[in-house]
Amino acid sequence: MxxxxxxxxxxxxxxxxxxxxxxxxxxxxxxxxxxxxxxxxxxxxxxxxxxxxxxxxxxxxxxxxxxxxxxxxxxxxxxxxxxxxxxxxxxxxxxxxxGGRRPHKRFEKALIAKGVMAPGQYAIPAPSSLNQFGNVPRGLIMKILSGLGAAETVSGVQANATGSKRSKRKGNADKYFAGDVDGAQGIWERRKTAFGDAVRPVFIFSESEPGYxxxxxxxxxxxxxxxxxxxxxxxxxxxxxxxxxxx
Structure with missing residues (x-):
């Protein structure tokens, strides 16, 4: 101001x-x-x-x-x-x-609270996750949190993926997972391609605090x-x- x-x-x-x-x-x-x-x-x-x-x-x-x-x-x-x-x-x-260092975003705090990401890590979006404005769409954030069981940490309502038919139709729990793929820790998306099943990064976890x-x-x-x-x-x-x- x-x-x-x-x-x-x-x-x-x-x-x-x-x-x-x-x-x-x-x-x-x-x-x-x-x-x-x-x-x-x-x-x-x-x-x-x-x-x-x-x-x-x-x-x-x-x-x-x-x-x-x-x-x-x-x-x-x-x-x-x-x-x-x-x-x-x-x-x-x-x-x-x-300028200066970037604090954890609410999305990252939810991942940390759920134990998906370590407190000293930061979630860096993959280029494929960004929209035309260079941002990660809120809808994608909520799908990821829902699939990982961390949605209520942010939204304040029960939005996590469950075993219900409706939740299974959305497929967030099957689509997104957190883990290590080829030595890179992050959040990944399971995809079906003409060559078979594959995964691609959505967020990569970094130990370095982002600065601006x-x-x-x-x-x-x-x-x-x-x-x-x-x-x-x-x-x-x-x-x-x-x-x-x-x-």
């Missing part, structure tokens, strides 16, 4: 008071902060679109601006921090913005936009405050 406080230095404040008077000053400061926050959002989206690999519409629509008010001259530009379901953008974009470099220096971008546009937006806000002042 980037907070933009419209409170200004003594020189600017003195000028604004002389020009606008005490009554219109809060309006002008709030207007300046809001306009700058909108510019920050626009600039951040441009960089996200350029630097992220096939960002989803959900990701691109997750950046919001909260307008400043006369009584609270602070505007904000922030990623949405809650969804009705799934991981919010404020959480999964932290590595993109800040900073892809979008969110705060630096925001600071640069504010510095480049503050004087212009301050003057524009003062003009509008004067034009709308009651005579």
């Amino acid at each position: 980037f907070k933009l406080d419209a409170r200004t230095d003594i020189a600017e404040l003195s000028k604004a008071l002389r020009t606008l008077g005490q009554k219109q000053l809060p309006f002008a400061l709030a207007l300046m902060a809001t306009r700058l926050a909108v510019l920050v959002r626009k600039g951040e989206l441009s960089v996200l679109r350029e630097r992220l690999d096939r960002p989803t519409s959900t990701t691109m629509n997750s950046l919001y601006t909260k307008a400043a008010k006369k009584g609270s001259p602070e505007a904000r530009t922030f990623f949405k921090d809650s969804w009705t379901s799934g991981v919010p953008a404020d959480t999964y974009l932290q590595q993109v913005v800040k 470099r900073v892809i979008v220096p969110f705060y630096k971008i925001a600071d640069n936009i504010v510095q480049a546009n503050r004087a212009k937006e301050f003057a524009s806000a003062m003009d509008q405050a004067l034009a709308t002042a009651k005579r």
Whole structure:
């Protein structure tokens, strides 16, 4: 989250008071902060679109601006921090913005809790598991967890594969398994091919903690936009405050 406080230095404040008077000053400061926050959002989206690999519409629509008010001259530009379901953008974009090591995802925590994966391991998706956006579809995640008996750890409901006819028709328990294949530990999918039965990797377990470099220096971008546009937006806000002042 980037907070933009419209409170200004003594020189600017003195000028604004002389020009606008005490009554219109809060309006002008709030207007300046809001306009700058909108510019920050626009600039951040441009960089996200350029630097992220096939960002989803959900990701691109997750950046919001909260307008400043006369009584609270602070505007904000922030990623949405809650969804009705799934991981919010404020959480999964932290590595993109800040870099550093990646913590275990809920999927991995479920595997660890079930004993499928060791606490020090990480599940790295095979290329065949990724969709057009470079993500593992949630439906595939749930099928795997169901087949491995770890679904209730994540979903909070009984979604594991059972011996029922309905569950057997889905085939998740037969299709997915965890183990070592040719020296590689991971989660595998059983497949039938023209040449007979085969397996292919869905996730490979890694002992190395995944790390991320900073892809979008969110705060630096925001600071640069504010510095480049503050004087212009301050003057524009003062003009509008004067034009709308009651005579």
